[in-house]
Amino acid sequence: MLIRAFVPAHITAFFVPIIRDNPQDSGSLGAGINLEKGTNVFLNIEEGLERHIHVAFNGEPVKKEEAPITMHVANKIVPEDFVGEIEIWQYFDFPTGYGFGNSAGGALGSALVLGYKFGGTVLSLAKIAHEAEVVHKGGLGDVVAQLTGGIEIRIKEGGPGKAIVDNIINHEYKVLAIPIGELRTKEVLDDDVIRTIEKEGRISLQRLLQNPTPEVLMNEARRFAEATGLLSNDLLEIAREIDKVIFLPSSMIMLGKSIFALLRDEEEKKVKEVLKDLDLHYEICRVYWGKPLVERWIPNE
Amino acid sequence: MLIRAFVPAHITAFFVPIIRDNPQDSGSLGAGINLEKGTNVFLNIEEGLERHIHVAFNGEPVKKEEAPITMHVANKIVPEDFVGEIEIWQYFDFPTGYGFGNSAGGALGSALVLGYKFGGTVLSLAKIAHEAEVVHKGGLGDVVAQLTGGIEIRIKEGGPGKAIVDNIINHEYKVLAIPIGELRTKEVLDDDVIRTIEKEGRISLQRLLQNPTPEVLMNEARRFAEATGLLSNDLLEIAREIDKVIFLPSSMIMLGKSIFALLRDEEEKKVKEVLKDLDLHYEICRVYWGKPLVERWIPNE
Incomplete structure (x- = not known):
């Protein structure tokens, strides 16, 4: 069984970065737009004798070191005693590093597909994605913005459940x-x-x-x-x-x-x-x- | 030009009512489900020499006293100096009073269509709908639940921007x-x-x-x-x-x-x-x- 998540691309119009010790207190103020194109993440799980997590970007398998944000998310959600092959396939409609929130899309999409399989509420999963983004400097406000959708205004900073995100x-x-x-x-x-x-x-x-x-x-x-x-x-x-x-x-x-x-x-x-x-x-x-x-x-x- | 809003019907599974002096501090904890059927609200504005607000439920015009929640919302959003005939048509997929969040659907839908015309962010409009619901005892948690969608858990009470609503x-x-x-x-x-x-x-x-x-x-x-x-x-x-x-x-x-x-x-x-x-x-x-x-x-x- 394949699980699929879609997370919109998020582009930021302007922002105020706010970095604190606790990732859940860190985030950004600002405004941006979520797009109908973005990141699709697919989860496939195969039987196996050990616990392995594989990540692929646009169909190309990548090393763990090349996917620190996704690995951070997966390690927090996949139970320690799980045995099997976990494949996380991330497909991006926009190029990475160009400002479309791909890393947050991959983080949140991975958290959601893994949560579908292993459990967790949307906010608890999104908090893990936000933490991964902040810790590995992927971004500060993308996850909460993507979680909200629309043309958004971040009026209070923080992670999911703490940030306040409004819509125009x-x-x-x-x-x-x-x-x-x-x-x-x-x-x-x-x-x-x-x-x-x-x-x-x-x-x-x-x-x-x-x-x-x-x-x-x-x-x-x-x-x-x-x-x-x-x-x-x-x-x-x-x-x-x-x-x-x-x-x-x-x-x-x-x-x-x-x-x-x-x-x-x-x-x-x-x-x-x-x-x-x-x-x-x-x-x-x-x-x-x-x-x-x-x-x-x-x-x- | 017609403006249309759709607000899902919201059914509550269990709840804890929390009533405080400030409507924005009032709300409920609990869980419920938003449905693909619900409330459709249409806004039509005609020229006129005075400021009139008309409300209709399922195609039948009602008196102001029969629509206190909608009137509360409209009076807060329509500018005082506006001159013309404002028609708010609310259509409900489920019968009113049966637990489907119709009053909140009408309140939030009316706030959104009026906001489309007269301005306001989604949270600021939803706060007015929540206030109308609390003041006129329509409900406590429907507006924030409908704003979130899905199978929802209200983990912190309050109005929009204050309540924390999670999803299963x-x-x-x-x-x-x-x-x-x-x-x-x-x-x-x-x-x-x-x-x-x-x-x-x-x-x-x-x-x-x-x-x-x-x-x-x-x-x-x-x-x-x-x-x-x-x-x-x-x-x-x-x-x-x-x-x-x-x-x-x-x-x-x-x-x-x-x-x-x-x-x-x-x-x-x-x-x-x-x-x-x-x-x-x-x-x-x-x-x-x-x-x-x-x-x-x-x-x-």
């Missing part, structure tokens, strides 16, 4: 996502830029809470990206080209070398032409409004 | 719901039985948290219903007939004169035969896993 009502916008390159979360979060991020992130959050609309979200996303100096010139050039044909400003995905924008139906055609001219690969997808899924997976159904 | 992973069960008669929440919550409810509800919650599975949920639901004396003889007789052909015990919906059970696919046929013999109207539906929906509604799409 989405007025029929689609999301344009342009993955351009990798940016290591770890490096930026260790850098001096952190103080500017904290200051500008709090300003953006306050403004969005005063007027919680997709319009203010995108205005603040762009302001934050420029004010923190995170938006590099090459990305800014692309953003400006896109801005010529859409109403709301585009911005940078935090933290990846990627661009995102909210699109109205009538803007889709024009923006596709611009992206064709720029020769950029992109995705246009709907906002994923719900919670992550976990279910028995029946192929060809 | 649903292992492919469907829900059988048999609405039999009305039971006024207001009367039971004012009664002496409340102390027994509090005691037994806490025992059930503790046991479910120790072993959070659908099996324990149903065992505790039935134990709670019997231990509190809420399960009347006529309902008990029906429950026993159903129990003959299904694996998990059926129980009473809190608080309505209604029965519910969790069904496996292979049990569906047998239980339908029993219900036909008993000449009872019933619904079999899936668990609604996600959050309530709110969207622009385009007929015939």
Whole structure:
């Protein structure tokens, strides 16, 4: 029997990192968007004489050291006395390291499929995924954001059950996502830029809470990206080209070398032409409004 | 333009009521199930020279006094200086007063459609719905449960953003719901039985948290219903007939004169035969896993 979980890709518009001793007290404030594409995780269990946990990314088996977050999750959920071969297959719709919350998607998706098999509530499983993310510096706010879905505002930091995550009502916008390159979360979060991020992130959050609309979200996303100096010139050039044909400003995905924008139906055609001219690969997808899924997976159904 | 919201019906398995001065501190502990059927609310706005709010239940316009919860919600969200005719149409898949969370569905659905038009985040809108429910004694835990979806456990009481609501992973069960008669929440919550409810509800919650599975949920639901004396003889007789052909015990919906059970696919046929013999109207539906929906509604799409 295969178990499948789906966790949406999560892109961050702006954020305030909050790191404390206890991972469940750590997290982020900020805002972001969950997408209908993301991470699919499949669990397959085979009989065996020992306890083995195997992880594969996009169909390719990886070593334990290459999957520390997933191994952290699995070791906490799979009972110590379990004997058999556990296979965790993670498939990502977006490239890893580009700001789409793949590590959190893999962590939360793995926690959910393992919980389906070995037990646990959604919050208790998500806490383990959040802990793995914080400890191994995968991200701070992705798990609680993905757990909530929609266009989200993290108004109180922390792990699942502690964070408070609100939603903006989405007025029929689609999301344009342009993955351009990798940016290591770890490096930026260790850098001096952190103080500017904290200051500008709090300003953006306050403004969005005063007027919680997709319009203010995108205005603040762009302001934050420029004010923190995170938006590099090459990305800014692309953003400006896109801005010529859409109403709301585009911005940078935090933290990846990627661009995102909210699109109205009538803007889709024009923006596709611009992206064709720029020769950029992109995705246009709907906002994923719900919670992550976990279910028995029946192929060809 | 019509705006539509869907809020799942919510049935409670067991509960502990917690009433405090501040409605946002009031709520309930306990567990319940959100269903794929429930409440649909449509908002239509027409021009007019004055500020009027009209409410209709299942297509029938009702007086303001008959819709105090919806009016409470509307008066908090519709700006005071708004001029025009606001029509709130609420359609219920289950009968009102039978324990399916219709009042909370109407409150939350109305808050969401009005928020789509006039602004507000999901939590801020849901807080208004929760307040209306608590103040007018519609219910205590339905709004936060419906906001979460799934098979839910309320582990901390309060309004939206304050309550902590967890989920059990649903292992492919469907829900059988048999609405039999009305039971006024207001009367039971004012009664002496409340102390027994509090005691037994806490025992059930503790046991479910120790072993959070659908099996324990149903065992505790039935134990709670019997231990509190809420399960009347006529309902008990029906429950026993159903129990003959299904694996998990059926129980009473809190608080309505209604029965519910969790069904496996292979049990569906047998239980339908029993219900036909008993000449009872019933619904079999899936668990609604996600959050309530709110969207622009385009007929015939």
